[in-house]
Amino acid sequence: xxxxxxxxxxxxxxxxxxxxxxxxxxxxxxxxxxxxxxxxxxxxxxxxxxxxxxxxxxxxxxxxxxxxxxxxxxxxxxxxxxxxxxxxxxxxxxxxxxxxxxxxxxxxxxxxxxxxxxxxxxxxxxxxxxxxxxxxxxxxxxxxxxxxxxxxxxxxxxxxxxxxxxxxxxxxxxxxxxxxxxxxxxxxxxxxxxxxxxxxxxxxxxxxxxxxxxxxxxxxxxxxxxxxxxxxxxxxxxxxxxxxxxxxxxxxxxxxxxxxxxxxxxxxxxxxxxxxxxxxxxxxxxxxxxx
Numbered sequence: 239x240x241x242x243x244x245x246x247x248x249x250x251x252x253x254x255x256x257x258x259x260x261x262x263x264x265x266x267x268x269x270x271x272x273x274x275x276x277x278x279x280x281x282x283x284x285x286x287x288x289x290x291x292x293x294x295x296x297x298x299x300x301x302x303x304x305x306x307x308x309x310x311x312x313x314x315x316x317x318x319x320x321x322x323x324x325x326x327x328x329x330x331x332x333x334x335x336x337x338x339x340x341x342x343x344x345x346x347x348x349x350x351x352x353x354x355x356x357x358x359x360x361x362x363x364x365x366x367x368x369x370x371x372x373x374x375x376x377x378x379x380x381x382x383x384x385x386x387x388x389x390x391x392x393x394x395x396x397x398x399x400x401x402x403x404x405x406x407x408x409x410x411x412x413x414x415x416x417x418x419x420x421x422x423x424x425x426x427x428x429x430x431x432x433x434x435x436x437x438x439x440x441x442x443x444x445x446x447x448x449x450x451x452x453x454x455x456x457x458x459x460x461x462x463x464x465x466x467x468x469x470x471x472x473x474x475x476x477x478x479x480x481x482x483x484x485x486x487x488x489x490x491x492x493x494x495x496x497x498x499x500x501x502x503x504x505x506x507x508x509x510x511x512x513x514x515x516x517x518x519x520x521x522x523x524x525x526x527x528x529x
Contacts, residue, residue, distance in 0.1 A: 248516040252327035254456035254492025258286040265297035271319025276527040278317035289315040301350045308348035316451030324353035324397035326459015330366040330511035333358045353397025372503035373467040380420040392468040399430045400464035414454035444489035456492035466497035477501045
């Protein structure tokens with residue numbers, strides 16, 4: 239990157255989980271963690287819960303094997319620059335960007351991620367539905383301790399790890415500035431997303447989340463899926479046994495998501511995705527960030 243080169247970006251969000259979008263179809267841009275963190279900085283950069291690096295699967299070494307199934311790879315980074323396997327809200331925004339840029343048509347498409355290929359139904363306007371794969375429910379859970387209170391947490395993996403805990407009041411989660419302490423730490427050696435959940439009504443819950451590598455965010459798509467599955471099991475609902483899909487409304491700070499678990503175990507997430515701005519980085523600032 240030289241001082242004369244410029245790079246395009248966009249900003250988008252899904253239920254106020256916001257992302258910087260960096261188109262790089264041919265995979266020519268090196269984005270070190272330090273550069274991602276500077277770009278996502280809310281005071282000195284553009285600001286975002288994460289960064290969506292848009293690359294053709296065939297051009298990225300981590301996605302090359304998925305190229306026959308999905309043309310585009312979501313190279314997702316947390317706001318601290320760390321790499322994440324998956325981001326549910328990010329997939330919806332990623333798909334909306336592809337349509338916005340004229341790279342895909344409305345309808346069904348596949349997007350490669352580090353957690354595997356995700357199937358998306360994308361209308362020209364309105365909500366986006368993503369098939370998020372099957373939830374894994376490891377037997378070993380943890381105990382989350384915060385503010386003098388402790389709660390057992392359900393271990394749910396949606397391509398990335400989650401600890402889902404049910405509380406009486408979302409205020410019990412505190413400020414969520416730091417990772418909520420949990421034990422035993424060995425259950426999540428690479429860190430975890432921690433969800434605090436309260437009931438709102440029949441098949442209706444609300445959540446707050448501390449996302450690994452980002453802190454508290456306004457929404458977490460994979461977290462909402464994990465919460466819906468954990469709540470269903472708490473309620474004694476298992477679509478694999480009943481043969482009937484189970485749908486839960488999950489309210490997040492930035493809106494609401496509809497999560498459906500089907501009898502085959504597939505979890506579908508439906509929610510909004512918007513592109514709100516686009517522009518170019520100042521060449522000198524970007525060159526310094528990438529140095």
